[in-house]
Amino acid sequence: MNPVSELKRGIWTENAVLKLGLGLCPALATSSSVENGIGMGVAATFVLICSNVVISAMRKIIPSKVRIPAFIVIIASFVTVVDLVMAGFLPDLHKALGIFIPLIVVNCIILGRAEAYASKNAVLSSAVDGIVMGIGFTVALVAIASVREILGNGSFFGINILGSGFVPMLLMILPPGAFLAIAFLLAGMNQVSAEK
């Protein structure tokens, strides 16, 4: 297993958000600032890695008939852990992400990886899969969030970078801006991969 190619797979070729169209809800909802995006990305990555490991370890003892409910319960447990940890240590971020923390449970990426990868592969490679997929998700979130924060607020990671002369385009941090940003990002990705 080549870590570079794996990473490339997670970030580019099989990027969950930008290539496969998974995990869209949090990608749009929590990308109004780069900070939120990273917070969401890290939280989801954590859940992804843990659930991948546990499911991979238990893949032989879970009967295939009830595997989906079992997966969901495992994922939900980790989400609860993240929820509690964030509430305790990062109350502001927890508040900003709000309902989308519990909603990590139904993030299709996580269940998708569990079903497509972790339930068929060994623990170690499942963990790596979780890491790269999580990084891919985080990268996508940061990309969307960067566009939105820079255009919509004139800042990056909370730091004003475009100076005071810039009039922020409020639209970009509002819901329509999220849709437009991801639309153009996706189109750009398509264009780049078509030209390759």
Add this chain to the structure above:
Amino acid sequence: MDKTLYISSSPHVHEGGTTAKAMRDVIYALLPCVALWIYSFGIIKPSVVMALCIIGCMASEAAWEKVRGLPITIGDGSAAMTGILLALNMPPNSPWWMALLGGVAAIVIGKQVFGGLGYNPFNPALIGRTVLLISFPVQMTTWMMPRTHEITSATPLSDVKIAVGLTGNIPDEIKAQLGSVLFGGFGGQLGVVSGFALIAGGCYLIYRKVITWHIPVSFIGSAFVLSAIFWAVNSSKYPSPVFHLFTGGLMLGAFFMATDWVTTPITPKGMLIFGAGCGILTILIRLFGGYPEGVAFSILLMNSATPIIDRLTMPKKFGLVTQKG
């Protein structure tokens, strides 16, 4: 056979109209309003805004088509028309970059992304305006007083909205002014300064058969009826129907934006529903919504319902009626 002839499917004659001709008609119909608009707000600034909007539209259309290797269609006048309509929807004292940006947004995300003329589901000019309104609420609501050119953020609609929001009633001093709405004297969108020019332009379009009466009549009619009902219930809180019709962008919307061919229903019945929906939503947003003006939103909302309306109002084909006698 020495010479090959032309062969095509019947009919072999044509009425003569082209899309470009119709677009030109719309531009002609707008000219009086444009002239009045520029005149009322002091020639130079509004002219620059108008020019930049048109340039933004036409240049982005040409550039987009050039990049995609398509035939350049700015000659059909539709981009220019979008630019003019966009300008009429903006404060005459807008900053230059806003006019340009509005034009680009209108053409790129409002039209070309969908494949160009004929395929856009939303009115490009209104997309441009709404993007600007939401992005730059301050700049987009900094109006000028006609003739005096005094900078103000007040329009009759926002005055009423603020007053009602604060006190629950329209104060008498504002009420006294509302009567003069027909004759201008207020800051704000085009409707204030040239309501009559817009009506004349609209009638010209109907006469030229570019548009039909359905949408303007049902738009204005439903807005009138609904606002009249509210006014009759409580005239101290809700302004009169005449006030509603002649303020903001209602006339412009009813004659020029809601009648946009591409984004509105094709069946006459659908057009009536479309117009009525626009009128009702406009009044509801004005009276109860967060924004003082609702014409642009209501038309965009109805644009999104156009395919459904078209489907629901498909005419009953000939010969489907049950035989009488």
Add this chain to the structure above:
Amino acid sequence: MIGAVLSLGGIGFLAAVILGVAAKKFAVEVDPKEEAILNALPGANCGACGYPGCSGYAKAVASGQVDPSLCTPGGKAVVEKIAEIMGVEAVVAEPMVAVVCCQGDNQKAKDKYKYIGVQDCVTAQMLAGGPKDCPGGCLGLGTCVVACPFGAIEITSQGLAVIDREKCTGCKKCVSACPRKVIKMTPKSASVHVLCNSHDKGPQVKGYCQIGCIGCQLCKRAAEEVYAVENFLAAVKYDTYDAEKARAGMEKCPTKCIRDFADGYPEGSTFKP
């Protein structure tokens, strides 16, 4: 802690019991073979098998009454896979490709009239029998291009339909789409074909096309086993095809209406042999 375990366990248990009972009570059978076959099929829904889409064909094969070798686009691999699922022996038919039997592009063939209208061969054919003077020639308006589910057909810069022999899967969609029946199915192994579809007599053909078959019989004389001439139109006998002999006949053709695709595609095509 105990409350948590108990209640969550309770909810889980309850849900499991309900689902378990429901699964028994509401069980609906699905043929696993059908699903396996559907997964094995290419999923192009091209209809070459004669069934409405891949799922229709999967159902038919699973019922055991239909030959598993009807999927031409899938080729040998798919047939073998299906045969394996069904537990029968695979019989793979000789792969076929479609060929546009015409080289009369807008340089070489005369037009009957100037056509204005919908760019579609079927529609143009309805108007005075199509703009080409030749009654069988390719109209080049691209109805077959639209019909091809595999993107294997292009219209050359000179207005002639050409089929890529590599991309063609033999699904016959173009054959039924063409209003002039100028596309024919041929064995993929044969690369020499008579590219003309006019049954008119020699002088008439010469009148409207520089590259049409005039029925002169020269190819037949050079290679009797490979060529036949019927109704003033030469044809390759694919049953007794032989590359060398076919080329011998091809070289004799005075109008060059016989082409070996190994030498290249007609002028203006972007396809490479």
Add this chain to the structure above:
Amino acid sequence: MELKTFKGGLHPPDNKAWSEKKAIEVCPLAEGDELVILLSQHIGAPAEACVKKGDFVKKGQVIATPKGFVSVPIHASTSGEVISVEPRLGTAGTKVPAVVIKADGQDTWDENLSGADPDTLTAQEIKDRIRDAGIVGMGGATFPTHVKLSPPEDKKIDHLILNGVECEPYLTADHRLMLEDPDNIIGGILILKKVLGVEKAIIGIEANKPDAIELMTKACAGRGIEVGALKVQYPQGAEKQLIYALTGREVPSGGLPMDCGCVVQNVGTAAAVNDAVRRGIPLIERIATVSGSAVNEPKNLRIKIGQPLGKLVEFCGGAKGELGKIIQGGPMMGMAAVSLDVPATRGTSGVLLFSEGQVLKEPEGPCVRCGNCVRACPAFILPTEIAFKTKKGMIDEAEKLNAMDCIECGSCTYICPARIPLIQYLRQAKGAIIAKRRKV
């Protein structure tokens, strides 16, 4: 005068002034002229030639016999020698079976033809005479008349409608016929009324022919025939629209006029019926308008079936300027011909020559959804939606949008600012739907 009309449609400039004042002239036929008589000049099974090369035929003699019920015989239009029986270039631009006669210049009638008093004949005998005379709808559709006159038992017919609308621009043939030969028309109407056993007969005439309305009203007075003046609106002369305008009845979708108790006949057909029954003359001649921007002298002609279009044009002073298009029939529904060698048929109501500059060459643009086609459509369907679906090959969708109800009047295409050949897409859709239905 209150004018009746239908819903939808439009009003193209009629350009009738060029020929409406011109009296009908006989298009001459000289010795040695070739007449190409196509064996399929009607809707239905083609007739089968019963003469062979070298035979001498007389004017009015049967040269091809009908095959099947929906078919009619074909007659020689003049006397002369059959020089070949072979496929010739036909109206549709392809080669179709034809009998070619070389005129002997004598124009000798077949002596076996004889007329009869319709009052002494039964309905069936009249119908037989009509069929034997080869009479078909003269409006251009060329549906065999005897079939139209034989509705099934369960269809009660109470209206005979005569189509004198001539809503196609340029054409004035029916107009002139009504002005010059009203008695022949009325005679035919009376025969048709007797065959159908109906009390009520209405002649529909568009208001742009006031002289014809006046004349026909006067001539019909007291003979149980009404004249209905109609608004000038295209396609007023389409069967279903005409019935609606005159009676307020709608022909059911997918049905025929007889399904609402009506039979529609062209005025020209009525005249031909009169000739056939009373005088025994088969359908070998008809009135046609030769007009258009590329004709020197537009005229109304009495032509012989089988005369090449070129002869007709020649008699009208020939073509002028650069010829771009030849149209058989009217400009709205007529078919473009590939050459002037194409012979006139029983359905040739007009020959229009358009100059090069008049040919519509604008490329098809994107639909801007102006809705003009929807408002113009007399069948109340959505032409542009159907065209759009057809373009994408979505034939089932097109069928759901009632593509089959299109009457191909061409109004949508005439009015379309994007110059989309809507009607061609509709024909494509209809063809595909029919093919699909056959397959199922």
Add this chain to the structure above:
Amino acid sequence: MTGFFIILVSSILVNNFVLARFLGLCPFMGVSKKLDTAIGMGAAVTFVMAVAAMVTWVIQYFILSKFGIEYLQTIAFILVIASLVQLVEMVIQKSSPVLYQSLGIFLPLITTNCAVLGLAVLNIQVGYSFLESVIFAIGAALGFTLAMVLMAGIRERVDLGPVPKCFQGLPIAFLTAGLMSLAFMGFAGLVKG
């Protein structure tokens, strides 16, 4: 009564689940290609949401709160919703094959529809009463359906148009959704709350 009305209007128009709250985007994008399926999906979501709102409300207040284990909310809710959806699917498949044909295919999609879980969590966060929860659920589902039906209508048209290659598929769908969301901004402030 006005309270219910406000909840309804707010959840359908102002805070539309899809266009303003970004909930349920996956099925929104996936199922809005055709109008008929969009309507079917809308009906299925409405039904499931209403039932889920009721069940989760009961669980929250009669089990989780009783035992003081609110932190298990996520696990309990998702468990219940997943089972519920599967149960509904099985029942429909057996009892009405016709309904299953038109509706059933959407049911598995609903399990991972964050709108359902989001709704359940929101109900508890806002502290709605049982009846309010149900009203909110119905409003949210209607809003979801409305957005999806409008979207499907537009997409049926847009997808047939000459959309630039790189925008085909998801990008143009997002762009359309963005413009719809833009239009729905007009409802902002329509009701306070």
